[in-house]
Amino acid sequence: MELLEKRILEDGKVLSGDVIKVDSFLNQSIDTKLTDELASEWARLFEGEGITKVLTIEASGIAIAAITALKLGVPMVYAKKRKSAPSSDNTYSTKVVSYTHGISYNVTVDKPLISASDKVLIVDDFLANGSALRALISIAEVAGAKVVGCGIAIEKAFLRGGDNIRKRGYRIESLAKIKSVSADGKIEFC
């Protein structure tokens, strides 16, 4: 999506270790007009799929997922990150290792919030090694829901996390796919 790629080049900042900071328009600060365009694009791409719920993970996925769910006319659910596994059996939980921060945490969703009748679109801001996305897919499927697909704003395609999940048969629609980030911080798209 040209609009998003242009914005990443204009306002994104490449930090060390190929971390791309998009805090000024997609993370801590959200350009709601841009996000509405991303939501429209996912709504177009997944039209006719009968999506009943949008699933994301706190905190940076929530705003994008909420605006996408509003566009689709369905509820949004976010998974929480917890240091320790929950003691309650009323919670779906799975472990994740963060690519950006190098720490592990548990991803949890309260059981009543997702059900076997749900057709789920997973939405997130970034796809790097894919561990967060695999965790969300796992939670949706353990709940018996169908994962219709994944809407990702920025995919670090060079890390192959997305391709590994695509090979398992999941549809991932990434609106900006980054092919490479050079040592001097130049971003090239696929």
Place this chain on the structure above:
Amino acid sequence: MELLEKRILEDGKVLSGDVIKVDSFLNQSIDTKLTDELASEWARLFEGEGITKVLTIEASGIAIAAITALKLGVPMVYAKKRKSAPSSDNTYSTKVVSYTHGISYNVTVDKPLISASDKVLIVDDFLANGSALRALISIAEVAGAKVVGCGIAIEKAFLRGGDNIRKRGYRIESLAKIKSVSADGKIEFC
């Protein structure tokens, strides 16, 4: 707002210590249609105020704030919660004690995300003792921004946190104001 009060009575759950759980429609799971109605109401109430930014705090405020900011056609910024004060001078930071969880944490916003030209609407899901709201007001004002007002979904009016902030001259528009929660979990609105 009758729509919200009705929904709290139908789907909210009162836990011990007057904690009201609204996870099924306003927190971990967001009813986006209801949230869109809340956003419309705040847009109506604050019409003509020239709002340039919506400010909230992670994680449960983000979805409501994002949909409100979309309705107002402005960006949304969320404050992050951190255990320790940030070492960077590029961050506004202030300390908060959570009423619900009884723990203290630091609320931080990166300096470039809020400026002296901003007219800020603060949006959050709950107002209890008011410490999170005071922290957000403080951050906006230290940045030199004007706080136009606060849009709160559910105010626990019996805790007086909101009234104490109103006495300081701030406008708070709470769409459901809870007068009391009885020992057997019955909610009465103002």
